[in-house]
């Protein structure tokens with residue numbers, strides 16, 4: 001049975017229409033005097049600041065390290081300065097605080113240098129979920145040089161990579177968004193400034209002074225940088241300003257540091273990835289134990305926001321939904337309940353497919369707005385580098401679609417006949433088979449059949465040995481039974497009885513038995529039986 005509910009296109013962040021967020025926003029924001037900060041001293045150290053939140057990712061893809069950077073833009077004596085928000089008494093990462101870029105917040109904490117160690121935080125106005133990105137992403141590629149090194153990409157190459165190549169950044173976004181997102185623009189530079197010294201050694205004000213200085217050079221050449229929705233800085237290979245990439249969410253600034261050894265595909269991968277952050281996408285991680293935490297930050301090999309062998313790739317199903325890529329074909333994204341489904345390859349043009357391409361199911365146990373996404377991928381076009389396990393089975397992702405910036409997580413890849421269990425939600429997903437033409441794949445999404453529990457009885461044997469026995473159930477539903485004493489498993493057996501010889505006087509023993517089926521799913525506990533050997537028996 002199908003349950004087809006057409007989903008509205010996901011809210012997406014397009015900062016392009018926000019006057020505070022465009023290129024040149026730092027100057028313009030300074031004029032928005034109304035939103036300015038309170039600067040109140042509570043005691044010798046804790047201070048209160050109000051300002052606008054920026055969120056960035058600083059990363060080094062070569063060793064899979066990254067850091068989420070939260071910054072507060074505040075006005076101080078009429079000048080905009082940035083303070084890095086760090087955890088104080090309030091934990092910012094992994095905690096309950098979910099800051100969105102553009103939020104207006106009041107922060108209290110100890111300020112030291114370019115940082116505030118946050119003790120308390122109140123969101124005064126949330127930026128909320130912005131509109132879907134649509135239209136031309138006019139981009140300024142900026143080559144950067146220093147006194148001993150210059151960007152490892154020429155202006156001609158960068159122009160080619162961004163706008164013109166057969167496999168270009170524009171081509172990738174064009175193909176995925178079905179013509180909604182196009183990259184146009186130009187490349188300038190190189191512009192020279194020290195990229196190794198203390199000038200740009202942190203994400204604090206030194207770095208932003210460095211950026212302002214670069215921008216001043218570009219403006220002096222007659223380039224109106226406020227026209228650009230992306231300012232992409234290509235740093236020299238030996239720059240210490242950034243790792244391999246640095247980009248702000250829902251904000252024009254992106255930085256990439258190509259090495260001379262990188263081939264064109266790798267340079268394009270990094271640029272597409274950082275621009276993806278600009279457009280509001282986080283990382284595509286791998287979460288094999290489905291606990292909501294990516295075990296591998298870049299572990300989804302089927303999405304540019306992951307790490308698909310440093311080559312361009314299409315985006316995965318949740319990112320395609322989040323970005324509104326299929327907004328002209330909303331019926332290709334279906335919300336399911338349970339039953340048999342078939343998905344057609346996400347790489348196919350939806351105008352040329354028969355079936356739905358993304359099926360999402362509410363995941364109810366953890367947080368609001370969380371979904372399972374099921375899709376099928378084929379090595380076509382920009383996905384021609386997909387690893388075989390992605391193209392011979394269905395992909396299962398989770399994603400929290402609440403309008404904030406969230407990772408997508410690949411949970412499992414199911415080859416035909418393989419089953420995925422979610423015991424918390426009591427569902428099973430089973431891949432069936434690929435269609436004859438190879439372009440679609442079937443699966444079932446079904447409630448897990450309950451494993452029946454047993455009824456347990458006990459009697460004392462010789463020497464206080466405890467004889468346990470329990471009701472037998474249909475053997476087709478049982479792989480084995482687990483005997484649990486005082487919350488510790490003491491035996492597994494295929495029999496329906498067990499003699500516990502390892503008992504001694506002075507103890508109280510509580511027993512339950514659990515049925516485990518062939519899939520490893522467990523029943524509810526049996527009834528508990530308790531024997532009290534702590535009392536001396538009357539003769």
Ligand SMILES: [Zn+2]
Nearest residue numbers: 057059273283
């Ligand atoms: Zn990244």
